[in-house]
Amino acid sequence: MSRTLRRRSTIAASLALVASLALSACGGSDSGSSAVPPSAGGGGDDALQEVYDNAPVAEAAALLSDSTMAAIRERGVLRVAAALDAPLLSQQDPSNPDDIQGFDIDLAKMLAIYIIGEPNIEVVPPASETREALLTNGTVDVVFNTYTITEERAEQISFAGPYFVSGLAVAVAADNEDIAGIDDLGGRTVIVGANTPAVTAVPEQQPTAEVVSFATDPQCVQALTQGRGDAYVQDYTLLAADAESNDGIKVVGQPFTEEAYGIGLPPNDPDFKDFVNDWLEQIYADGSWAAVFDATLGTVGDGSTPEPPAIGSVPGS
Amino acid sequence: MRQPETAHLYDEPGPRGRRRIRIASVVSVLVFAGVVALMLRQFASRGQLDADRWTPFLSWPIWEYLLVGLRGTLLAAAVVAVLGGALGVLLALGRLSPIRPLRWLCTGFIEVFRTLPVLLLIYLMLFGLPAYGINLPVLWKLVVPLTIANAAAFAEIVRAGVLSLPRGQTEAGYSLGMRRLQVMRAVVLPQALRAVTPSLVVQLVSLLKDTSLGYVVAFTELLYRAQVLSAYNRLLIQTFIVVTLVYLVVNGLLSALASRLRRRTTRTAAPIAPATPAQPGAPAVEAPRV
Amino acid sequence: MSALVDAWPQLLSGLGTTVFVLVTSAVGALVLGTLVTVARVSPVPVLRAAAFGYVQVLVNVPLLALLLLAVFALPDAGLIAPLVTTAIVVLTVYEAAYVAEALRSGINTVSRGQVEAARALGFTLAQTLRLVVVPQAARTVVQPLGNVLIALLMNTALTATVGVVELTSATNKVNLVQAQPIPIFGAAGLVYMALALVIGLGAGRIEKRVAIRR
Numbered sequence: 001m002s003r004t005l006r007r008r009s010t011i012a013a014s015l016a017l018v019a020s021l022a023l024s025a026c027g028g029s030d031s032g033s034s035a036v037p038p039s040a041g042g043g044g045d046d047a048l049q050e051v052y053d054n055a056p057v058a059e060a061a062a063l064l065s066d067s068t069m070a071a072i073r074e075r076g077v078l079r080v081a082a083a084l085d086a087p088l089l090s091q092q093d094p095s096n097p098d099d100i101q102g103f104d105i106d107l108a109k110m111l112a113i114y115i116i117g118e119p120n121i122e123v124v125p126p127a128s129e130t131r132e133a134l135l136t137n138g139t140v141d142v143v144f145n146t147y148t149i150t151e152e153r154a155e156q157i158s159f160a161g162p163y164f165v166s167g168l169a170v171a172v173a174a175d176n177e178d179i180a181g182i183d184d185l186g187g188r189t190v191i192v193g194a195n196t197p198a199v200t201a202v203p204e205q206q207p208t209a210e211v212v213s214f215a216t217d218p219q220c221v222q223a224l225t226q227g228r229g230d231a232y233v234q235d236y237t238l239l240a241a242d243a244e245s246n247d248g249i250k251v252v253g254q255p256f257t258e259e260a261y262g263i264g265l266p267p268n269d270p271d272f273k274d275f276v277n278d279w280l281e282q283i284y285a286d287g288s289w290a291a292v293f294d295a296t297l298g299t300v301g302d303g304s305t306p307e308p309p310a311i312g313s314v315p316g317s
Numbered sequence: 318m319r320q321p322e323t324a325h326l327y328d329e330p331g332p333r334g335r336r337r338i339r340i341a342s343v344v345s346v347l348v349f350a351g352v353v354a355l356m357l358r359q360f361a362s363r364g365q366l367d368a369d370r371w372t373p374f375l376s377w378p379i380w381e382y383l384l385v386g387l388r389g390t391l392l393a394a395a396v397v398a399v400l401g402g403a404l405g406v407l408l409a410l411g412r413l414s415p416i417r418p419l420r421w422l423c424t425g426f427i428e429v430f431r432t433l434p435v436l437l438l439i440y441l442m443l444f445g446l447p448a449y450g451i452n453l454p455v456l457w458k459l460v461v462p463l464t465i466a467n468a469a470a471f472a473e474i475v476r477a478g479v480l481s482l483p484r485g486q487t488e489a490g491y492s493l494g495m496r497r498l499q500v501m502r503a504v505v506l507p508q509a510l511r512a513v514t515p516s517l518v519v520q521l522v523s524l525l526k527d528t529s530l531g532y533v534v535a536f537t538e539l540l541y542r543a544q545v546l547s548a549y550n551r552l553l554i555q556t557f558i559v560v561t562l563v564y565l566v567v568n569g570l571l572s573a574l575a576s577r578l579r580r581r582t583t584r585t586a587a588p589i590a591p592a593t594p595a596q597p598g599a600p601a602v603e604a605p606r607v
Numbered sequence: 608m609s610a611l612v613d614a615w616p617q618l619l620s621g622l623g624t625t626v627f628v629l630v631t632s633a634v635g636a637l638v639l640g641t642l643v644t645v646a647r648v649s650p651v652p653v654l655r656a657a658a659f660g661y662v663q664v665l666v667n668v669p670l671l672a673l674l675l676l677a678v679f680a681l682p683d684a685g686l687i688a689p690l691v692t693t694a695i696v697v698l699t700v701y702e703a704a705y706v707a708e709a710l711r712s713g714i715n716t717v718s719r720g721q722v723e724a725a726r727a728l729g730f731t732l733a734q735t736l737r738l739v740v741v742p743q744a745a746r747t748v749v750q751p752l753g754n755v756l757i758a759l760l761m762n763t764a765l766t767a768t769v770g771v772v773e774l775t776s777a778t779n780k781v782n783l784v785q786a787q788p789i790p791i792f793g794a795a796g797l798v799y800m801a802l803a804l805v806i807g808l809g810a811g812r813i814e815k816r817v818a819i820r821r
Contacts, residue, residue, distance in 0.1 A: 081535075085548035094546045095378035097385075124455065125535050125545075133443055134535070139455065195783055212690075214770045218548035219679060223770075226682035228690065246551070325722050326740070327650055327732040338650050345653045360684045432757065432803035433796050434764035437775055441796070444788035519666075526669035533768075540672055553680040561672050568667035 048106060051291045055113040056282045058275075068272040069115050072141055078112040080105070081126040081140040081264070085218055088241035088296050089146060092123075103237075103296040104144040107163065110288060111142065111263075114279045132156045135266050142276070143264025146235055148197050154316030158269065159262030160276035162309045162317055163289070167255025168198055169236040171243060173224060174250050179231055181253025185209045191220050191229035198233040201257055217242070224249055235259055237297055244300045260314040277311050284308040360554075370555050379546065386542030387563065393459055393538060394525040401464045401524070402517075405471025410501060412476055423472070430469035438462040439533055458534040467524050474516045478509035518575040522568045539563065614781040614791075621777025622798060628695055628763050628773060629802075633756055635699035640706025647711055650732075658707065665704035670765055673697050678769040694766040698759065705755045713748030714740055745817045753810030757803045764799075774798060 063070045072078055082105050084092040089102040100123060109119035124140050131147065134140045135157045146166075149159045172179045179185065185206045192198035194213045202211055212229055214220045217238055224232040225248040232239070236255045243251050263280075265273055283289045290305050298305060311317070330338060360366050373379055411423030430438075439462045446453070453461065482505060490500035510517070532541035539560060547556040646658040665673075677697045678690065688696070717740050725739040767776035778795040782788050 084545045091549065092545060094382040094542075094549055095376065097382055125541075130443060130533070130535070137446070137453075194780075212770065215768060216544070216548075218544070219770070222553065222679045222682075226679075226687055228682075228687075325719050325726075326648060326735055328726055330650060334650070338652075341649075341651045342653045345651060345657070349653075349657060359686065363684050365684050429800065432761075432800045434761040434775060434799055436764045436767065437778075437792060437796055437799065440775070440779060440782075441788060441792040444782060445792065522667060526671075529669045529671045540669065540675075543672075544675070547680075554676070554683050557672060557676040557680045561668050561676065564669055564672060565664060565667050569663070572667070 048292065048295050051288050051295075052109065052113060052119060054286075055110045055288060056279070056286065057117055058114050058279070063115070064271060067275075068141065068266070068269055069275050072115050076116060077120040077122050078108065078115060078142065079122045079124060079140045080108045080112075081124050081131055081134050081143040082108060082145050083217075084123065084125045085216070086146070086238065086241070087245045088300065089238065090123075090144070101296070103164075103292060104146065106292045106296060107283075107289075108142065108144040110283060110292070111276070111279060114282075131264060135264055138266070141266070145264070146238060146261055147264045148235070148259045149262040149314045149316045150197065151316045157267045158265040158273050159317045160265055160273050161262040161280060161311060162260035162314050163263060163280055164237070164261040165306075165309045166236045166259050166261065168201055168233055168257045168259060169239050169251055169255045170253055171221075171224065171232045171234065171239045171249045171251050172230065173227070174248050176230070179252060182206065182233075182256045185231055185233075188230040189228070191223050191232040193217055193220050193234055196234065197257070197259055202233050205256065221246060221249060240300045241297070260309060260317070262314070262317050280308075280311055365554050370552050373550060373552065374555065374559050382546060383539060383542055383560065383563065386537060386539040387567070389531070389536060389538040390525065390528045390540075391567075393456065393463070393528045393531060393536065394521075396456070396460050397463045397467055397524055397528070398521055400460070401467035402471055404464065404468035406475055406506070408468060408472035409475035409479065412472065413479060415497075427469045427472050430465050431473065433466070435462060435466045435527055436530060436533070438466055439530055443534060455534060455536050459528065459531045459536045463524065463527055463530075467520065467527070470520055470523075471517070474513050474520060475506075475509060477516070478513035479505055481512055482508055514575065514578075518572055521575070522571060525568060525571065526564070617777050617781055618774070618795070621772055621774040624691070624771065625760075625763050625773040626802075628691065628698065628766065628771070629760055632695050632698035632702060632763075633759055635695070636702035636706050636755075636759065637752075639699060639703035640710060643703060643707040644710040644714070647707065648714060662704045662707050665701055666708070670697070670701050670762055671768060673701060674766060674769045690770055694769065694771045698762060698766070702755060702759045702762070705758065706752065709748055709751035709755055710744075712751070713744035716747045717743045742817070746814065749810050749814040749817065753807055756806050756810075760799065760802055760806065 058069070063073055082090040082100070084090065084100065086102060086104070090100060090105040091102050092100045105121075105123070108121055112119045112121050124134065126134055126140075126143070126145060131143050131145060132153065135143060147153075147159075149162055153159070170179065170182055170185065179188070182205055185202070187208045188206075188210070190202050190206070190209045190211050192202055192211055192213050194215050199211070199213060202209055212223070214223055217234065220232050220234065221242050223229055225246070232249070236251070239249075239251045243249050263276055265276065280289075289308050293305055328334075357366065364370070408423045408427055411419050412427060414420050414423075439459070442462050443458060486504055486508065487500055490504040495503070528538055529540040531538040532544065535541075543556050543560040547553045550556070643658045643661060646654040647662075649655060674694065674697050677693050681687070721739055721743065722735060725735045730738065763773055764775040767773060767779065770776075772780075774795055778791055782791045
């Protein structure tokens, strides 16, 4: 009898333990990286610390009651869908997981400062095909993920911006001398990222190219260096950042399309969209956007700082 | 020396047999060693065995990063195990029920979800549920599809256990005046569950491995953290080998723990041996028929 | 519904890849699994230990980790092969462990009396296996093998994560464009269920064929 009792209480205890673990996870915040503490900027970017200190904060009047931004401020943290493994754009340092740096993620921190006053963000890394789902079901408030504005996507969600203009370019293995650009890709094996504009752009430009797709950018780079394809077509900034950190690949030719990045927003929320666009105007005007660019993407390439794009200039934005 | 369980297949080897076995052993060892040496040489020739590729894994921050992922894996696995197990038992009982609509419903549920790939279920819920306004926290985006798939598997295992019991057990219960559900709860289920514990453990291990699909829903678990880490430090082989070893250890411990628990709670203490005739006064539970 | 009609060729091609991968890795897994089982019951201790280790390792490691290792990590060591080939090899090696386990428990269900009678009649190991053990074990082993094959079918869907364009991956791509998840994924689910049904029915048919009528 006592053995049954003991066994029963063990089972009950373990059930209770699991239940409490699950309930604590139900509290919501265990999904991604923890919120960045206010004194963030661990990796030695004092230049950006200054930018954060001077970053604009929204007037209380701009946060209409019952609006998305008021809810975010109430919550105290901005939920962002951003990568953890994109060099110069949004990269997590595993030995210091709270420290995520890059162009996309720094802009997200500034948006958080604008709404809440502190760069409190919670990062949820999306798989490339789930960004729209994460916005429509409310898991994240915004998407900062080199998210190209397309009309198809604009049918499902809203975009603010564009906040950067880039284009698709071609990368090849560092020792490849045959391919100089998109025109040389006829009949070749071309690697593209799943659910990126390259999936449709490459067949359009080179119908005879064989297209192979992989889920994430690091996988595509890996496949290219291992010879699973002759070239990798992806957004120019991503390729430049990859080539910077990986000697095995190089970018050839110029961007052959024009892709505009936008901030992904939940659909049917014009107030939030106007709010975010206002913020973009402010950081374009006061130089913070340029400062963030110089500290991240500006470290590769020719060192010149581009002009921020005009908001709403792209169909779908 | 303990005999392997299939030793009865052949006669005790005589001197010639023993010599042949010894030769075969030596040859096998040489072959295996040769294959391993070839692989190591291949790896070394590309610099994959260099110390500086492996020493990052001696640093605590990397392990802390991976262990947080492991915690996510274990948490998801535990939740799925409890919920899926409970649901599985209910489904099994439903499938064995005399009430026909209930039986059909449960049978349909089990047969459908046993033959759908888990990845497909995850995609279906990820993209389909928001259309109905259902927004789940990230943990539950992984747990719900896994629970449904594993509940169907658990249900079949439990049902096999229930069906393997001798009919006398249920009849004895009825003859004591118990109702059907009482018989199930007090007599049949405990014995059935004990009988199928090995299969349950196998399913548990499979479930833990399924949590690696958490990357699709952006749930922080071990394999996703390994991917991020490998993208950062570009040490793909080393990272994936280390993480594979972690899974091996965790699942191995799980299986070992489960078999130890099983040995302690099974009433027949005899190890697996040729069937001996039942002694008078022996307990009602025999060693389970597999 | 029109979404399905438009995407028909893509889905069909994905299904073709799924079936191809399924059949090739099934054959490979059955062959390799049988070899491992033979090693497991052989009198040579080294072979027994190696087979035991093989099964234990593969049963406890996630297939996704193995796929990622084989597709993205091993080429760094110079071991590179076409994507589909790599996927088939990994699936074969992985499922062979489960086949070996199913075969081993099948052998164990043959009662000792049968084997001892065979030995008493002077059968060698090979004759015992061929004439006494395998016919009886086959009856109990068909159902578990059918389950292993169904699990293999489910696992072909996992290869989508490393870039193999099979049914799940094709369905996902189609859904990205059409954005109608319920009919599209539902249709793919029905296809998987149909394939599993075929495997299950085949296993049932074979089981009846090898059943020993007493």
